[in-house]
Amino acid sequence: MDAGVSPVPDTEAARFVGVGLGPGDPELVTVKAVRVLSRADVILVPQTERAGADLGRAERLVRDLRPDAAGVLERVDFAMRQSPAGAVEPADSRTRQSARDQAAARVAARFDTGARLIAMATIGDPSVFSTFSYLAEAVRRDRPAVRVEVVPGITAMQALAAAAGVPLVIGDETLTLVPATAGTAALERALALPDCSVVAYKGGRQLPMMRDLLARYGRLPGALLGTDIGGADQRLSALADLDPDAKAPYFTTLLSPAVSR
Ligand SMILES: C[S@@+](CC[C@H](N)C(=O)[O-])C[C@H]1O[C@@H](n2cnc3c(N)ncnc32)[C@H](O)[C@@H]1O
Numbered sequence: 552m553d554a555g556v557s558p559v560p561d562t563e564a565a566r567f568v569g570v571g572l573g574p575g576d577p578e579l580v581t582v583k584a585v586r587v588l589s590r591a592d593v594i595l596v597p598q599t600e601r602a603g604a605d606l607g608r609a610e611r612l613v614r615d616l617r618p619d620a621a622g623v624l625e626r627v628d629f630a631m632r633q634s635p636a637g638a639v640e641p642a643d644s645r646t647r648q649s650a651r652d653q654a655a656a657r658v659a660a661r662f663d664t665g666a667r668l669i670a671m672a673t674i675g676d677p678s679v680f681s682t683f684s685y686l687a688e689a690v691r692r693d694r695p696a697v698r699v700e701v702v703p704g705i706t707a708m709q710a711l712a713a714a715a716g717v718p719l720v721i722g723d724e725t726l727t728l729v730p731a732t733a734g735t736a737a738l739e740r741a742l743a744l745p746d747c748s749v750v751a752y753k754g755g756r757q758l759p760m761m762r763d764l765l766a767r768y769g770r771l772p773g774a775l776l777g778t779d780i781g782g783a784d785q786r787l788s789a790l791a792d793l794d795p796d797a798k799a800p801y802f803t804t805l806l807s808p809a810v811s812r
Contacts, residue, residue, distance in 0.1 A: 564698045565662050567690045568670045569677030571704015572612045574781035575802075579710065580616060584702045588617050591670035593661050595654075597682060598626035608782075608802075609672040627654045627671075629682045651682070655689030662694055676704045680730060680752060707804045708750040711777035715787055717808055720748050724809040731757045731805075735764060742768040745811040755799035762795060770807045778803040 568587050573579035588594060594617075596610040613620050629650050661669055677683040678701060687699045708728065712719045720726045727741035731754025741749045742764055749770075754761050755778075765771045774790035779802050790805070 566698045569683035569701045570670045571676040573705040574710040576781035577615045591668045592666040593669045595627045595671040651685045675706045710780045748809045749807045751805040755803040774807045
């Protein structure tokens with residue numbers, strides 16, 4: 552640059568973007584997600600303890616979509632553990648909170664040292680049960696000049712409905728998404744409404760409990776289970792066909808379509 556010519560001021564706001572990558576199929580990633588990932592200075596991906604050589608799902612997708620991702624990828628520990636059986640479980644809430652605080656401090660430090668676009672890759676949609684929401688809140692609080700944005704992704708429940716060829720909702724039906732980890736009351740309230748389609752996330756280990764409740768509300772015949780939807784090992788089953796004591800991996804979604812259909 553010539554002496555005396557001042558650099559063009561960088562007026563574009565720094566951005567923190569939650570990027571939804573869909574359920575796991577690289578073909579179900581939006582064009583916008585690919586564009587943001589290709590321009591990001593830093594791409595955060597969740598890390599699961601003990602994942603070992605098996606990269607996290609989000610990281611695998613990012614590496615598929617951006618071959619030179621290694622230089623910008625950063626794994627963030629959100630205090631989730633992977634058991635030898637493959638289930639992913641949260642650590643206790645204090646450990647989880649301190650992991651989130653550390654992640655937030657890291658994001659702030661990256662902005663302070665010059666990053667303009669930090670993307671956080673999430674499975675499914677960033678607004679649905681995602682650690683992105685906690686980090687977004689921290690960034691808004693700690694670095695208010697940073698713009699926080701979301702690139703939506705296809706959720707596991709949409710991918711399950713599509714794979715099974717079953718509508719999620721039609722006509723005047725309603726839809727309730729329940730985290731099975733919240734206990735039985737929320738699930739039961741939704742199951743009791745015949746015109747409500749019910750989706751349960753995070754319920755692999757609670758499958759026998761969910762099966763009992765579904766049977767109580769006459770919903771066992773239509774209930775569907777999808778594991779690793781969108782991945783090479785995708786499995787779809789009718790819940791009624793499974794062993795009543797069977798449990799399922801963490802990446803399992805249950806769909807009970809409205810029974811008033
Ligand atoms: C922390 S939530 C993340 C949800 C995700 N943000 C979404 O929009 O679908 C994790 C739960 O999502 C569901 N899930 C996510 N990806 C899945 C997949 N590929 N197959 C089946 N279930 C999946 C499972 O119920 C899992 O326990």
